[in-house]
Amino acid sequence: MSQSKISTDKLNLYYGAKHALKDITIKIRSNTVTALIGPSGCGKSTFLRSLNRMNELTDGVRMEGKVYLDGEDIYGPKMDVTRLRKRVGMVFQQPNPFPMSIYDNIAYGPKVHGVKNKEKLDEIVERSLKQAAIWEEVENQLSKTALGLSGGQKQRLCIARALAVEPEVLLMDEPTSALDPVSTLKVEELISRLKSQYTIVIVTHNMQQAARVSDDTAFFLMGEMVEFDTTARLFVHPADKRTQEYVTGKFG
Amino acid sequence: MRKLKDDVLLCLIYLAAFFAEFLLIGILVYVFVKGFPHISLHFLTTVTSVLEGTVGIAGNLVNTIYMVVLTLVIAVPVGIGSAVYLNEYARPGKMVRLIEFTTQTLSGIPSIIFGLFGMVFFGVTLGLGYSILTGAFTLSLMVLPLITRNTQEALKTVPESYRSGAIGMGAGKWYVIRTILLPSAMPGIMTGIVLAVGRILGESAALLFTAGSGYFLPRSLGGWFHKMVESGGTLTIQLYLSMEKAQYDIAFGIAAVLLCMVFCMNLLTGLLSNKLGDTTDGRG
Ligand SMILES: Nc1ncnc2c1ncn2[C@@H]1O[C@H](COP(=O)(O)OP(=O)(O)OP(=O)(O)O)[C@@H](O)[C@H]1O
Ligand SMILES: [Mg+2]
Numbered sequence: 099m100s101q102s103k104i105s106t107d108k109l110n111l112y113y114g115a116k117h118a119l120k121d122i123t124i125k126i127r128s129n130t131v132t133a134l135i136g137p138s139g140c141g142k143s144t145f146l147r148s149l150n151r152m153n154e155l156t157d158g159v160r161m162e163g164k165v166y167l168d169g170e171d172i173y174g175p176k177m178d179v180t181r182l183r184k185r186v187g188m189v190f191q192q193p194n195p196f197p198m199s200i201y202d203n204i205a206y207g208p209k210v211h212g213v214k215n216k217e218k219l220d221e222i223v224e225r226s227l228k229q230a231a232i233w234e235e236v237e238n239q240l241s242k243t244a245l246g247l248s249g250g251q252k253q254r255l256c257i258a259r260a261l262a263v264e265p266e267v268l269l270m271d272e273p274t275s276a277l278d279p280v281s282t283l284k285v286e287e288l289i290s291r292l293k294s295q296y297t298i299v300i301v302t303h304n305m306q307q308a309a310r311v312s313d314d315t316a317f318f319l320m321g322e323m324v325e326f327d328t329t330a331r332l333f334v335h336p337a338d339k340r341t342q343e344y345v346t347g348k349f350g
Numbered sequence: 351m352r353k354l355k356d357d358v359l360l361c362l363i364y365l366a367a368f369f370a371e372f373l374l375i376g377i378l379v380y381v382f383v384k385g386f387p388h389i390s391l392h393f394l395t396t397v398t399s400v401l402e403g404t405v406g407i408a409g410n411l412v413n414t415i416y417m418v419v420l421t422l423v424i425a426v427p428v429g430i431g432s433a434v435y436l437n438e439y440a441r442p443g444k445m446v447r448l449i450e451f452t453t454q455t456l457s458g459i460p461s462i463i464f465g466l467f468g469m470v471f472f473g474v475t476l477g478l479g480y481s482i483l484t485g486a487f488t489l490s491l492m493v494l495p496l497i498t499r500n501t502q503e504a505l506k507t508v509p510e511s512y513r514s515g516a517i518g519m520g521a522g523k524w525y526v527i528r529t530i531l532l533p534s535a536m537p538g539i540m541t542g543i544v545l546a547v548g549r550i551l552g553e554s555a556a557l558l559f560t561a562g563s564g565y566f567l568p569r570s571l572g573g574w575f576h577k578m579v580e581s582g583g584t585l586t587i588q589l590y591l592s593m594e595k596a597q598y599d600i601a602f603g604i605a606a607v608l609l610c611m612v613f614c615m616n617l618l619t620g621l622l623s624n625k626l627g628d629t630t631d632g633r634g
Contacts, residue, residue, distance in 0.1 A: 152518055157441070183520035190518075194511035197534050206529070207519040256515075263519060 136318030230258035250281025385606025429497030485561025504538020
């Protein structure tokens, strides 16, 4: 396996008394797409959010164990959360463009991180929108509100927005579950293209999608990571019986 | 049978709506018809003076503008600030609910009680006496709940996904509030301000013993500043005093002017919120 971009060591997470993640130890390879699969409520989103410290926003969350980004402890005292979230971007299940223009949506992140120069921002906006394969559709309406786009366009806009700050890792929580099949394919294609530059972790309920886009797959069940392997192996020769039952659609 | 009942009900609803509308228009027309003949340039630009034999409301107009501006300057930042605190910073719980309950109750208190408190606290204890400032402070307390509540309601409707989206990109809380939450809450804030201005324009009881009833114009440049600590009656106060003295012509004149102001203000805020809505769509 190539060098790991993100790794966790015995990660445990509690929502109050609820033990939501149990001893998760995983090594996510650089420049790959890693899919997280598992039945509803097994902790996929929770795990994803713990990779850029979004869980801290929730009251009553307690965490044990370590998460490393390039070997650096992201919960360590030296880690700056703003920097961390610049390096580890996030795309949500529901497309959530901000109530502002398409341009301002993309420029939002760079502005947060101190880019003020207009030309630089113009350049970032164009580059990000192109990267997210939505530039042709919106180049003539950059000043229009982003809320008027279609669902699929919104999601690609959100991907562009996340890319605008030049992250190293992209976390995607069921990015296509609210989209139609055509938009879904577009996003999937996008993901495959982006992995040369980014490390992507994607939560999905869609087995075919996991098989199509991911290199590695982790199967979660009731807060535990049952199995983690290359997608090819995990889908064809799962080591665990529960994994096999899940990927063949016997439960979940 | 069902049909008939529906029809009768519908008829009654129309009747009620018609009646309400008719009443409103009736009052407006009545006031304007009685008031307009008394409005003249002279009436608007001079001050009532026995010596010069003039009757005018220029001083009251100026006082009203002072009162509105000063009150808003105090109440809007505090109101928005507390709404932001309650909704974005404070942990939801007993304390927040208590504060919310208090603000709600505050808006139901008769204004004369605010007047009493304002007179004693701002006027006497803080030594501001009968002054526009005392009045503005008093009215600030009165309109604070309007602004806080409307802002808070607006903040509550801002989707959680905007917050997590922005925070997920590394934005700090205050940055998110400034760039996303407050702009989204703008219509609500505007509603609060409009209601507040309406309240300020219409208030008499809370002002009579706080801002008093002065009606002179400042004579020097410094006077325009000093005016804040001088007694100054708003149009509504003057209207009240005119009625008391049975000067109904003046009273109707003032009433017509007040109605015009309310009308203009509604127009203005309509335009303003449209414009604000536009800029959030704008590039740059
Ligand atoms: N804020 C919270 N407070 C308390 N419990 C929570 C909270 N968020 C999640 N949980 C619990 O933690 C567990 C894992 O939730 P999580 O959202 O990570 O699951 P998931 O695998 O993403 O599910 P889904 O596929 O439905 O999105 C669930 O049992 C859920 O009830
Ligand atoms: Mg989830």
